[in-house]
Amino acid sequence: MEQKLKLGIYLFVSVLLVGALNSAPAQSQAAKADDLVILQPWSRAAPRGAETASSYLTIENKAATADRLVGASTDVAEKVQIEQISMVGGGMRVNPVDGGLAISPGEKLVLAPGGYRLGLQKLKSPLKKGTKVPMTLQFEKAGQVVVSFDIFGPAAKGPAAPKASPDDSKTKK
Secondary structure, eight states, X not given: OHHHHHHHHHHHHHHHHHHHHHSOOOOOOOEEETTEEEEEEEEEOBOTTOOEEEEEEEEEEOSSSOEEEEEEEOTTEEEXXXXXXXXXXXXXXXXXXXXXXXXXXXXXXXXXXXXXXXXXXXXXXXXXXXXXEEEEEEETTTEEEEEEEEEEOXXXXXXXXXXXXXXXGGOOO
């Protein structure tokens, strides 16, 4: 009887370990800067020799006043530029966003493929899938915030979308 109990415990622990090892990698936790909440920061992998990469995130402003994302920096690139992607004549156009992006009180600013992004220029090293890269975001009022970006595959569309909340009708797209 005791031997069956030990075997059952070993089997149970083994199942738990296998489940833990096969689970999806953890997503970055939300970062906070004053009343700004930074959600789901991620970047696309960039192979050796690539000079650029794209990074995305969502910033929620829980403050009573507006703020502005005015820039970013990281050790893996010479420059980070806020950019807007648009389709013109069947081709993609990348336009720098001068002056940053405003985040109104109670709203979200979403940087996502096909819209706004942080363009990492003149990469100093490849961005490898499954790793994390720290980036310093610069806000007009909240100041500097260091955020860890998850690196996904080169064709990734991003992490699973967060569940909608009742006030998502105010979300900027």
